[in-house]
Amino acid sequence: DAMVIQNPRYQVTQFGKPVTLSCSQTLNxxxxxxxxxxxxxxxxxxxxxxxxxxxxEADTPDNFQSRRPNTSFCFLDIRSPxxxxxxxxxxxxxxxxxxPQHFGDGTRLSIL
Amino acid sequence: SQQGEEDPQALSIQEGENATMNCSYxxxxxxxxxxxxxxxxGLVHLILIRSNEREKHSGRLRVTLDTSKKSSxxxxxxxxxxxxxxxxxxxxxNFGNEKLTFGTGxxxxxIP
Numbered sequence: 001d002a003m004v005i006q007n008p009r010y011q012v013t014q015f016g017k018p019v020t021l022s023c024s025q026t027l028n029x030x031x032x033x034x035x036x037x038x039x040x041x042x043x044x045x046x047x048x049x050x051x052x053x054x055x056x057e058a059d060t061p062d063n064f065q066s067r068r069p070n071t072s073f074c075f076l077d078i079r080s081p082x083x084x085x086x087x088x089x090x091x092x093x094x095x096x097x098x099x100p101q102h103f104g105d106g107t108r109l110s111i112l
Numbered sequence: 113s114q115q116g117e118e119d120p121q122a123l124s125i126q127e128g129e130n131a132t133m134n135c136s137y138x139x140x141x142x143x144x145x146x147x148x149x150x151x152x153x154g155l156v157h158l159i160l161i162r163s164n165e166r167e168k169h170s171g172r173l174r175v176t177l178d179t180s181k182k183s184s185x186x187x188x189x190x191x192x193x194x195x196x197x198x199x200x201x202x203x204x205x206n207f208g209n210e211k212l213t214f215g216t217g218x219x220x221x222x223i224p
Binding site: 004031045048050092096097100104106 | 152156
């Protein structure tokens with residue numbers, strides 16, 4: 001089945017130690033999104049790619065970076081994780097901007 | 113903040129009853145979407161209603177949209193235990209920025 005896959009489901013890292021989360025899609029969608037979601041809150045958009053065009057949200061910390069090497073894969077890099085970065089990170093795709101988004105099941109990041 | 117508001121924040125009803133959730137937003141929109149999120153999982157798209165539509169149905173779901181009041185409602189009829197989840201509205205504004213703005217969510221609990 002076509003889907004959005006996030007690996008790993010759970011990630012533990014140390015304070016300040018770089019970490020990379022990955023997302024892949026088999027939908028061949030143009031747009032890929034990264035969201036941060038904290039407990040009982042709405043997903044917060046960090047950035048998105050339309051094809052290779054990167055779009056950063058104004059309030060996304062510089063600590064967060066992203067790469068999209070090809071249509072299928074997108075990565076979220078957190079350069080120096082702080083305790084406040086512990087959250088669920090959700091990847092989503094859509095065929096075009098504003099259309100229904102297909103979400104992965106997320107990576108829950110813990111910071112020690 | 114451009115984030116929408118949902119009301120109520122939490123709702124508990126008996127199985128078989130109807131559940132109604134409301135969403136208010138701030139900008140002019142192209143469409144409004146509703147998503148469900150089960151605990152620890154990604155969001156799942158339920159239904160999309162365009163700005164020129166007033167009501168839409170999908171199975172046990174009924175969505176209304178009032179653009180003059182910048183509000184929408186989601187009605188789930190004949191609720192089931194499996195409907196227990198968080199529900200989010202999301203809007204695509206008409207600024208052409210390829211993204212959705214999510215509401216704060218309603219936590220729905222169906223009591224068997």
